[in-house]
Amino acid sequence: MTTAPTPSATALATICVGGGLVGFPESELYTVVGGDGGVFELAPPDNSGPTFVAAVAGLFFPDYRPVIDDATAQRLDLSDADDALVLAIVTVGSDISAAYGNLFAPVVVNTRTGAAEQVVLSGQDFPLRAPLVAAAAGR
Numbered sequence: 773m774t775t776a777p778t779p780s781a782t783a784l785a786t787i788c789v790g791g792g793l794v795g796f797p798e799s800e801l802y803t804v805v806g807g808d809g810g811v812f813e814l815a816p817p818d819n820s821g822p823t824f825v826a827a828v829a830g831l832f833f834p835d836y837r838p839v840i841d842d843a844t845a846q847r848l849d850l851s852d853a854d855d856a857l858v859l860a861i862v863t864v865g866s867d868i869s870a871a872y873g874n875l876f877a878p879v880v881v882n883t884r885t886g887a888a889e890q891v892v893l894s895g896q897d898f899p900l901r902a903p904l905v906a907a908a909a910g911r
Contacts, residue, residue: 787881787888826859838893848882857881872901
């Protein structure tokens with residue numbers, strides 16, 4: 773399944789990341805905070821783990837359309853690409869010019885159910901560190 777460019781994320785209050793984020797398997801439930809300009813905080817509701825910054829990948833990288841394998845789409849109950857929200861985990865540096873989005877391992881969210889999974893896109897040519905500011909300037 774090829775994902776849609778920019779489905780809405782404003783209705784999401786929490787997401788459940790099956791297996792957790794890469795390196796953080798103990799935290800699966802995240803509260804979605806913010807959303808202004810397509811940037812969110814993903815925070816464990818019980819403060820049991822770190823908070824992450826995530827961006828709606830299609831807003832910052834309009835040509836980014838990762839292909840999600842059938843097994844992942846089935847696990848997330850995704851039958852329509854319009855229900856898939858693709859978030860890039862953002863690494864924030866010392867200032868905004870040093871912010872990068874991870875396009876190699878996005879978080880794919882079913883906007884109907886809140887089920888999510890961080891997907892490593894093997895075999896697709898996407899960077900682990902895509903400059904967010906340069907992408908935002910091109911919007």
